[in-house]
Amino acid sequence: MDTNSKDLSRQSADNDNDLLGVIFVLLRGWKIIVLFAILGLIIGILYARYENPTFKSDALIQIDETSQNVSGLGSNIAELLPPDDSTVQAQIELIRSRMVLEPVVDLLHLGIRLNDPAVSQIDRIINNQTNVQMNTAEGVVLETSNGQVQVDQFNVSQDYLDKPFMLSRTDTGFILSIGSEQFKGQLNKAHRFKGDSGLIEITVMDLPTGDYPITITKQSLQITTDSINSALSVVEKGTKTGIIELSLSGLNQEQASLTLEQVVLSYIAQNQSRSSEQTINTIEFMEEQIPKLKQELEASEAIFNKFRENSGTIDVAQEASILLSENAGIDTQIGELKLRKAELTTYYTNEHPLVIQINDQLRVLNARKQEIDNTINELPEVQREFLTLSEDVNINREIYLTILKNYEQLKIVKAGEVSDARIIDLPINTYRTITPKKQLIMLLSTLSGALVGALLVFIMNLLRNVVKDPERIESKTGVPVVATIPRSTVLSRLSTNKQSAPRMLAHIDNSSLSYEAIKSLRTSLILSTPTAVADSQEAKLFLVTGESPGVGKSFISANLAEVFAQLNKKVLVIDADMRMGELHKIFGLSQYDGLADYLLLDESTESSSGPNNSSAAQIRKEVGVKHDSDFALENFIHPSGMEHIDFIPRGKHPNNPASLLISDKFDALLTALKSQYDYIIIDSPPVLAASDAMVIAQHADQVLMVTRYDNSMERQLTYAVKQMYKSDIQVDGIILNDVKQGLMSKYSYHYSYAYGNNK
Template sequence: KISLVAAAGALSGAFTAVEYPNYSGILNVGFSAGEPEQAATILNAILDNYQRRNVERKGEEADKTLEFLEKQLPPLKARLEAAESAYNDYLREHGTIDITRETENVLTSIMEIENELFTLQQERETLRSRFKPTHPKIRSLDGLMATLTGKLRTLEQQTEALPEVQQTVLRLSRDVEVNSSLYSRLINAMQELRIAKAGTVGNARIIDYALPPTFPSAPNLRKTVAISILLGLFLSFAMIFLLVKLRHGIEDPDEIERALGIPVFGSVPFSNTQRKIAKRINRRKTRVRPLALEAPDDLAVESIRSLRTSLHFLLLEAGNTILLITGATQGVGKSFLCVNLSLVLSQAGKRVLLIDADLRKGHLNRLLGVEAGKGLSELITGEAERDAVLVQMQPQGLDFIATGARPPNPSELLMHERFSNLLHWGTKQYDYVVVDAPPILAVTDPAIIGTHAGASLLVARADINTLGQLDESVKLMKQGGSNVRGIILNGILPQRGYRYGYRYGYRYGYRSEGKYVDTSESQR
């Protein structure tokens, strides 16, 4: 034996009902079973039971309504008798009193509203047996009743301007007329309900009973094979399309400028030497030096030197010398660019403050070969002083502040006044303040920092990031109150340098012949 719940679940899973044609009120029902006769028998039993319950439910609703009306009848009759008695007594005492047409109109309006309120009250009591007070139907009735009650109060206020005698006559007449009308309607409603209950029929009718099916409904071999073929083709095309989309990242700086209207300040080629350095860092090797120190004549470093010149003129027009560097996504090389750009700036005789503001996954200390310790998060929370977190690097002129401990609320810390004060202090003490921020598509931190920066740069990885990602990144920064002033395209393969202009293409050509010649062509 199985439980009632399990049996109901099994029946529900095998039962189907679809309205066909649409909006016709006709249901096409079906039931799946192991044997044709069993399927037809169970389905017909479900239909008969549904029709029987439909009739019973109609009768139950009539009983509840009739019970409510029967309870209302005695007190209503008593109110009617009391109203008639009071009205007759007043007339005997004061004689016949004429009332104006205006008073008659007010009386008629009051009676109509009282009747409507009574009807709505009946309907509400009927619905309460089926729904909770918060149900939309009941709340709708409550709204209508409140509106009518307001109109009734307005009419009652109008009667206050009438002479006292007419007010009394109007009130007594109203009580008689309203209670008489309600009493008559209540009697009629009860009679109609008794008649309806005696001949109760449901509003559901069985058009055709089920017959045992001739053919099985499942499995449909032809349909299964056809669906399998179509699904296989769809998945194949979807996989091909996905692979193409994944591989179709940006690779042309001119394409970026045309699409976004933002200049590309530099294109940094892929560096095999940097890849080896990254492997040593991942293996936690000691004495790891950044690329600008390890291989100062590497093509990537030369491109960053070209970028240094562009940034010099960019920050001359900015409000301050704070440079924010972020990326659309992680893994685009923004931290690599922050470290090596700071180094080439300091090598040019500039005082540079490098801040790792990626309080979630910052790791500039590993790129610089600095031990982890207290940093920006402790400085903002007041757990450490500025001098305690400031690390002087070699060559001289470059100071560094690491992230410190991972806080639970990075965004809130970056909005703290101490962070703003640190940046302001940096602009007074250094020629450049370079801030490494987390990816903008991942968190809102770059937009927060960008409000302090004189210029914000977005790093994109060739063949990885798409134009859509860059466009969304620019929009997010703008929504946060910071405009992206330029884009750095990182990780371009050398052969594509020839293909897409002279940003570092000529330099690569001269370098391959064993000699480097600095020309103005390399800056273009």
């Protein structure tokens, strides 16, 4: 359990360190991030000024899901018309169709595009807004700096579509050109030109004065409608509301409103035409059918009437009923007459007038009954034919009357018919800019620039791989970091003044962490010196070098000498960087009469010991030596102005510094100096810049490699150490110089106090 807790704690600490490392990398590169943020802001401002403002117009349409025009008048007539499928999604697609948009394109001449070539991208940025064309039913107008362009008509053949023409004014009119073709015409007059690729129809009303060409293009219908659709938004407002919201964006508020209004009107007209078309087609069909049905009805009635005339009857069914009733009446009468006759014959004979009268009546009634019976017996065959003809007449009459009724109803419908689409709101000019949103663009561009800067900082950090972590340095080089020297804020502040000379920490910042770190380095060097060397009477020689220039080796050498001198030890500082050494500036001395001068003069003396010593005299003259006594070593060792510290400057720049250092004269010089001092500190050129450090290291008791925090490259430091190893030289320690303290430096040990008087 304890082991797991420790692992979790270690993992959490590593994560915190990684997060802090990322934060510190960003903080160290804040200048780059701010620079790119400013660049992003500038780009955002330029873009906001370059882009023309975009405006938007809105409109609302209500769609009735089902039409009530016909069904409201009755189910019979509604069944005659096809069902009306007018869902909102279908209407949205109809609004976007060429069927609706093409009339708008033709009415407003939206296929004509005018462009002013004189307006450059710089002009768009400077002016913040450029003129755009206005398409109306009268024509197309574009304002320019030299006047306006107005074209009322421009139609071309298929091969000329989407190809730019140049239009310019002349003294007599205008010139229209494309390629090698030119056409001349007059203003305010319609022209029809015949070109190599077809016909061109154009009417130019006005053009800018002077030599001011304008580009004019006739777009194809497909490109124009696609352009409208790209700027047109058609959506249902809400869910199943039947209300469609249309919005159109454009560079001209008036143009957007006008175009959207015409789109709405075109859709309503198409919708109205579609609804009326159904009714009109039905009426036309009925008008064609009514005369035919009337003829059929008249023919069937004529045949029926002729049958009735031939059969001698009016209505077979009714006549049969009359005959039966009459037959029944006759039977009743006969019965009554027989009863009366029976009564009369009781009193009278058959010759009695009353009996004779009854017999006559009975004879008439029986005859009539026989006639009725004969008629009834013949009735079924006639009735079948009668019923067939009667049914034809009834059917034709019913169809004719139904169609006639529906025809009259449809005429009423057509008179009061309305569209199933209703305009709620037509577009109005709001003059509110929807894009570019300048504040948002500038904010996003600034953030984008900052992100690019942060990414660049990370990339630079990965590519540079600068020296930061002492533990990483030790693992990469195999050399211990013997000291980390924090940056002295006072010294850094003074160093910003290039005219001021470098100063010693003991003089200006003797209570700082930097000074204490130099003392710690001194202690480390004393304790790490081998016992045999420490007990020797000869001086301990420390070589201070670096992997590249600018790491602060001269600063370390001078201040290290000062803290050694505090031990009442005699210290000699030698500036062996005979090319670019600057230790003399720290001590406030001259660079001449130094190491290079001594080695050159010493060499010249030996080489000119013969009879002819004119070259030696010449060298004496160049360096200002008048007597041979001036060649004494003491003349090249200068007091530094600080107690117990002497200094040998670099001298005059020689042509062969490495040759001088590798000579026996330099060995003899160090041998002589070791007997006179307790510590000798040699500041040498960088390892990667010259081989001088490798030569001097042969004589050193300890070799110290100075590297600069957050400046030196890890690969250069590692390579310098390897180069020393290849020369059989051991680097005894690395000094990490100029460590920046505070939160911005992850690997600086965040000292918050200095031991001693910290003022």
